[in-house]
Amino acid sequence: MSDDWTATRPEGSWASSAARRRNMQAIRSRDTKPERLIRQLVHANGLRYRVATRPLPDLRRTADLVFRPAKVAVFIDGCYWHGCPEHYVSPRTNPGYWSDKVARNMARDRDTDKHLQEAGWLVMRFWEHQDSDTCALTIVNTVRDRRRALSG
Incomplete structure (x- = not known):
């Protein structure tokens, strides 16, 4: 050096x-443009949610949208930070560090999914490059279906 x-x-x-x-x-780690757009669309469809909160109090991880009564946790994952198979490109500067960092993020994502599923939560993950309208509609339909299933 x-x-x-x-x-x-x-x-x-x-x-x-x-x-x-x-x-x-x-x-940004929260309130990214894709997150804000999906939240706006979900809200426009009449659903209310918590933003950037822990679905499980003892798990030190936050979901981007949390629907507590329906037990649905939504994550909008950034392509770089979460290792998108379509868009992740290893950096030229310090590739060992950053590739390891992304691998740890991916392992943490899988661990988070496992903990939430074991607690009865439905985990929904979307990539930041996915169509926001499609993501929002999927979330709305899933949450409404879960609410009906849990209430009936």
């Missing part, structure tokens, strides 16, 4: 440069 690189790296940071660190910090 050159001295120039270490001089630009923020103290105690994994980021390769101050600019990279700023870029990574600007990436």
